[in-house]
Every structure is written in structure tokens, then in C-alpha cells.
Amino acid sequence: MSAIGSIARKEGGDLLLSPRGLAWLLTMAIVLSVFGLLLVGNTELSLLDNAQVVYDMGGIVTALGALLAVVVGTDAVAGERERGTLVSLLLTPASRNSILLGKLGGQAIAWGVMYAIALPYFWAVGSTGQNLADGAVSVALFGTPVVLGFGFLAMGLGARLESARSSLLCGLIALLLSASPLLLGPSLRQSAIGRAFDAVNPFSGALNAYDAVIIDSQSILAQLPHFAVTLVWLALTLWFAARGFSRVSS
């Protein structure tokens, strides 16, 4: 097995197979359960409200995935450095890029499991509404670069900043800023600054794509500009993480 695969398997295993690691997955499931249970009994929902629910769930799942990526990404570099375990990893024959990609692989596996667990919730709240399948595909397509990008960002911050706490705080603040469109509706983002922020913010790109596909019934293929924003974000954060990780001294 390649170094990337071995590291990814170890990272993913720590997150998914240990009892402590499973706790976050249980917490995420409880969050989605509460969200679903809040909707039960509401008989006034229209079909559009139902699409809104699926859209909201897509946003929540993406935000939780990005949160996971920030925490795990910070721990993967800054945390390991503080615990003294990063040095031994850097002394192995594996290249720095392999280590970086392996650690990202662990996050990708965790995000994949998180997404798989979210699918029944999508079905439960949205199966009688519209565009459920397209919505689920959109979350996979547009949410994945956003989530993995936050993992890269956290690893880059962890490599540059000396303290895990500082890099975690910076990552969480960046996530809070980026995910602000979840709280601020489109009408509150109509100013020139709001539109400019939307144009470069990967989270906005993903949310706007969800909105267009799930609520406005547009084609996924028509969302290429939003996809491009998320891919640019992924490429920039990969570069940021790779540059930062190459400077980490063993």
C-alpha cells in the first residue's frame, strides 16, 4: 500500500473506528435528527418550504463537514507537532506531499462517511418534495471542494503557526466568516460588498448552487461558475497547505 493510502487509512480509522472518534459522528447525527424532528408536525409546509428544508440541510451538512475538516486538519499538523508525533512521521521515507495528501485522505474518508449518514436524513425530510436527488448530488459536487479546502486551510495554518490553539481559532473564524451566508439571506447580501463577497466566497458558491438546483429547479450543469469558485478555493488552499507543510522542520 502506498504511503498516502497508509496514512489516509490510519487517519480515517482514528476518526471513524475508535469510540472517541465515533463521538463526533454521533453528535452530527443528533444535530440532523433534531433538525428533522423540528419539522415533524408542521402541516403548513408547502412544496417550496420542503425544498427550502432540503437546501437548509445541505447547508448544515456542508458546514458540519467544514467544521470537521478544520478541527481534524489543525490536529493533523499543529496537534501532532505539539504532541511530538509529527517528527517521527517526517523522518519516515514518505515525502511531505504524500504525508499531506494522506492526511487529507483521512479527512476525505470522514467527510464521505458523514455525507453517507446525511443521505437518509435528506430522504426523510425531502422525499415528497422536489429535486431531492439533484440536491444530494449538488452537496457531493459543490460541498466536497469546500470541505476539503477547509481541511487544507487548517493544515496550512497549523504548519505556519506555532500553536494548535491559534491555528484552530484562525480556522474557525475563517469558517464562520465564509459560512455567514447560511445566516444572512440573499436579501441581506445585495450590497456591492455583499455581492463581491459572494463572488469569491466558496461557501456562497456552494450555497448558491444548492439554491439554484433545489429551490429554482435549475440544471446542475448550469452551475459551472459556482463550481469554478469552489475549485479555485480548493486549489488555493492546497497550495497554501503544501507551501506551509514543506517548511515544517523535522
Added chain:
Amino acid sequence: MHMTLRILCLAIALSLTGGRAWASSLGVELTAASSNPRSPRMGDNLSFHTVIRNDGPTPIDGLIAWISLVRIDKGNEQPVDLEDWSAHKAVTAARLAPGEAVRTDWPMRLIQAGTYRVIVSAVSRDSANLTASPFADFTVRRKPVVESRRVLPVAIGIPLLLGGLMFWRWRS
């Protein structure tokens, strides 16, 4: 006597000068499509058909016809946003010759339960008043969009499953 004479004079004056502006030569017929479900429910599609005809002797220029949908349930009277209902909003015709007609289908997707009224209105560039179709009323039956029998097994089952898995890993 004086009053009657005044009204008579006014009527004659109107008929000679601007009377044509008040009399519309447009006719708008509105019928529900025969394929519409008899008892529609949320998520179904309905279609309405209109025939807008020029019944006058002169051509009509710049015709615009649009559909309006209002909810008429007691206590919930309100206009409906047609964009949400995926309905065509308007049709136009540059000129409608005498006797000529424009036929249009107006599809819509039923989004919310309630009793609704459809009206199609038409105006032309030179008309001074609105020509409206007869009303077409319909009732949309409710369809539960978030069903407890779907949500509860998932919302309770998945945390229990993960909790059980966690416990099993912890024990082993």
C-alpha cells in the same frame, strides 16, 4: 326633468367622442384543461387554456395578457407568487386582426394546499380598460411534505445505531 336631460346629453357626447375607449373589443375565454386531475393535490400539475379574440372591426395593437392567481380561503386571502408555481406569466402579440385569436396554455405546478382562483387579464396599447376572463376556481388537497413515519425512524434509528457501534467499540 332637468337632470334627465343632462344625463342624456352626457351619454350622447360620450358616444360621439370617446365612447370607443370604454368599450373593449377583446374577448377572453378561460377553461381548465380536460387532462387536469379532478381532485388535485400538492405537487400535481394543472393547465388552463385561454382564447383571446379580437371581436371588434379594427386591429388591436400591442396585446398583453397575463395570468393572476389568488388564494381565496377565508382568512388566507392573498395573491400567489407565480414564479413559485412555475406558471407562465404573460403572453404578448404585436397585432391582433379583427376576428383573429391567440390561444395559450397556462401550466402551473401546485405548491400549497388551499382554494384558488385563476384569472387571465388582457389589455392592448390603446385600450383604456382591462378585459378579464371569467374566474376558474380550484382546490388543492394537502399532501404532508415532512412525514413523521419517514423522519422518526431515521432521526431515532441513526443515533441509536451509531451509539450502539460506539458502545461495541468501547467494550471491545
